[in-house]
Amino acid sequence: MxxxxxxxxxxxxxxxxxxxxxxxxxxxxxxxxxxxxxxxxxxxxxxxxxxxxxxxxxxxxxxxxxxxxxxxxxxxxxxxxxxxxxRDQEVRYEDIRVFRFLDQGRPLPLTLQGVGIQRVDIDGELARFFERNECVVIERLVQVENEPWTFNAFYLPLGLAEELLEMAPADFDGFSIHEYLHRSRQLLTTRFDHHLSVGEFSGAARRALKLDGQTTVGMQWQVHGYTRERKPATFQRFELQPGHRPVELKAQLDR
Known part of the structure; x- marks a missing residue:
């Protein structure tokens, strides 16, 4: 049938x-x-x-x-x-979906590669967002069809990532962190705030993307993720190389 x-x-x-x-x-x-x-x-x-x-x-x-x-x-x-x-369309595992591009209405395929995972100390705006001074960051490379590679740093509280710390970088190839959080921790991220700016590449991005000395500045795309209760859940930073296709953001309604 x-x-x-x-x-x-x-x-x-x-x-x-x-x-x-x-x-x-x-x-x-x-x-x-x-x-x-x-x-x-x-x-x-x-x-x-x-x-x-x-x-x-x-x-x-x-x-x-x-x-x-x-x-x-x-x-x-x-x-x-x-x-x-x-899949239940009322439950969306918003992970790399926030970094989604279309070409004349068709979705462009994405390639996702794990780079590494580590515990890090945080301060400033990020520490205030998570209300703590330590978290876990998962570093990945993302590529839209025929576009330059993009660096992605995915931050989440240590208490949600203890099992992930045992994973090898290659284990994060195509891995949905938000789906993992929903299935293992019953944490569903439903709202995302986007911030776009232009700035210098981070050291981690320069190493992962193997940038030369001439490429120093790119698009900085920051995404704050919140639960249905509007509590901070995740934070992502995408660092896009010059020459990447234009970013188009559309309004998103809260559920």
Whole structure:
């Protein structure tokens, strides 16, 4: 039944008049449309990639790329040993989603690589935000399709990150920290405040991005995350290299 629903939703998106849209994006958009219309609901289990490939005019690789984009955007969830399911759209694991770019309406794929994790002392505005002088920072590299790499520093209180400190840098490749916090700590981040400025790259960003001496200044994108109770939860800093595509922020309603 679910397979037939997906095929019915997808086939119109693969018509010839949509040739300007990559096939993986057509599949992505078809699944989104099926969810928005109620044809697919939270908990529905998606067929295997092989089953989808056998029924849709798209290669296995194309469908895998579309499924990855859906997973990255929190629309589906992959559970090891169980399969892939439609995620509850009322519960969003906002992690790298705050760093999300579109090209003519299609979501651009992201690559996320772990750099390291460590305990750090904090002061100033960040210490006031967390109301403490120590926390954990997870450093990562993020790349939007064909764009320069971006450095990401993700801060959270030590009490929420003790288990994460045991992880190796590579374990954070594609890892959703917000989903981890929700599942292991029942902490859901629902509101984000964004601050954009231009400033010098941090030492950590310079090392991770391997910047030369000529590249000293870039976009500084800071994101404060809050719980439903409006309590401080997480803080992220993105440091974008010159030449990155323009940032577009849209209004976000509190739930």
């Amino acid at each position: 679910i397979l037939e629903t997906i095929v019915e939703a997808c086939l119109p998106h693969f018509e010839n008049d949509r040739l300007g849209v990559p096939k993986y994006a057509r599949f992505y958009n078809a699944i989104r449309d099926a969810i928005d219309s109620g044809r697919l609901v939270a908990g529905d289990k998606l067929p295997s990639e092989q089953e989808l490939s056998a029924r849709l005019p798209a290669s296995l690789g194309t469908l895998q790329k579309g499924l990855k984009a859906l997973a990255d955007d929190g629309i589906i969830v992959r559970q090891h040993g169980r399969g892939t399911f439609i």
